[in-house]
Amino acid sequence: MTTSPPEQPRPAPASPPPGCPAHGLYAATGLQQLHAPTAVENSNQLYEDLRKVHGSVAPVEVPGGVRAWLVLGYRENLEVLRTPSRFSADSRLWRDATTLSLEHPLAPLIAWQPLVNFAEGPDQRRLRGAVNGSLAKFNNIGVRRRIQYIANTLIDGFCQDGQADLVSQYTQQLPMLTMMRLLGVPEGTAPKLIAACQDLIAGTASAASSNQYVMQVLQDLVAARKTAADNDLPSFLIQHEAQLTDLEVAEHLRHTLVAAHTTTSVLLADTLHFYLTNATTRAQLAGGAQTLETSVDHILWDQPPLSVLPARYATGPTKLGDQDIEEGDMVLLGLAAGNRDPEVRPDPTASMHGNRSHLSFSGGGHECPGQDIGRAVVETAADVLLTRLPDLHASGEGQRVFTWLSHPLITLPVAFTRKAPLTADPVGASKTAPAANGPLPAAAAMPPVPARPPVSATRTRWWQRLFRR
Secondary structure, eight states: OOOOOOOOOOOOOOOOOTTSOOOGGGGOOSOEETTSHHHHHTHHHHHHHHHHHHTTEEEEEETTTEEEEEEOOHHHHHHHHHOTTTEESOGGGSTTGGGOOTTSTTHHHHSOOSSGGGOOHHHHHHHHHHHHHHHTTSOHHHHHHHHHHHHHHHHHTTTTTSEEEHIIIIITTHHHHHHHHHHTOOTTTHHHHHHHHHHHHHTOTTHHHHHHHHHHHHHHHHHHHHHSOOSSHHHHHHHSTTOOOHHHHHHHHHHHHHHIIIIIHHHHHHHHHHHHHOHHHHHHHHHTSSOHHHHHHHHHHHSOSOSEEEEEEESSSEEETTEEEOTTOEEEEEHHHHHTOTTTOSOTTSOOTTOOOOSTTOOGGGSOTTHHHHHHHHHHHHHHHHHHOTTOEEOSOOEEOOOSSOOOEEEOEEEOOOOOOSSSOOOOHHHHSOOSSSOOOGGGSSSOOOOOOOOOTTOOOHHHHHHHO
């Protein structure tokens, strides 16, 4: 494998010099803060208010005092996504890139990394080809069978209780466990790595050390696959003709894990919540008038996993909607706002079942490459759960966390008739899996992964059964 030379930092356009009059975005006053409490809890109304005042593109402020353009129009979002010559994903083009510190709240989202998400031109096509080509090697039927097995194992962990919290016991764990299997993570490492990934995503005080641990595990995995390839994503990326560097492979593996948690788990929880709280949908699914696949499309229109997608950067002066965009301006993709644009959806309550022209998977050259696997996880996991527990019903109000980027469910309490587990050993995820929102176990503070203890031949842990499949 060849190693690419280190890429030189790309200079960012300078902000207006002190004392000189600012123009456009930097001259606007009284900007709406997208992260204000009243804004995040009433985001759909906020988007409509901004649309009335500014049209399809509005000046806003996000955490850290950063100014940006929020794209509200459906067609304008597609225009940004499909014209990288005008709006680049390379965050080094941002006019304030040189002021971004590691402590900045936007750093995890927009700090440049050797990922396809930040690449353009030949480098983007090289990385995109490697990711797409590697994901295409997985057999769809085989992937769904793995998801079914993981789903049944998780359900076995709580089916005898007659009640559960679907978020902590099901939706937050299943996507991550699926990706662990596709990445070929050793079984003894999986529980600890899941806890570290969840801690990293939560942004706790130990997130930095968790990130180091995640990267170390993935770099070790890459090194192992270079000498002994397997039928997994690291091996496919290493073998691809694009000749990714070891760092590029590890970074894309980490991004895959994070994306599986932050988008697929949110979509799965919203799908189950929609089913549990919508009597019409339940009746249509039971009567065959609707399928889970079409229901997922409706949810992707109404409640995309990411409401706002950071970010694109103007490569030069341009026009978008009614706004004059300056070189180096940050442009935020308003996926939720675009999905509700009255120009393409006059009646926001109308059914969108089966319509896949939503913006929830982005678009253009950076459209989500793992959307097929993500949909497979959601559709299969929901189908297995509703088949195993046909009288599943909500036993309380699901709680959400509202941020300017997303509105994920953090609890979804349900009740059902107690069922016997499918496996002979009903040791469940609810008892042995790392807590979804709990503190990171002390073992993940960076010491080497301990050797796996001997396991009884008659009793195995739930996560070990997953990897023996």
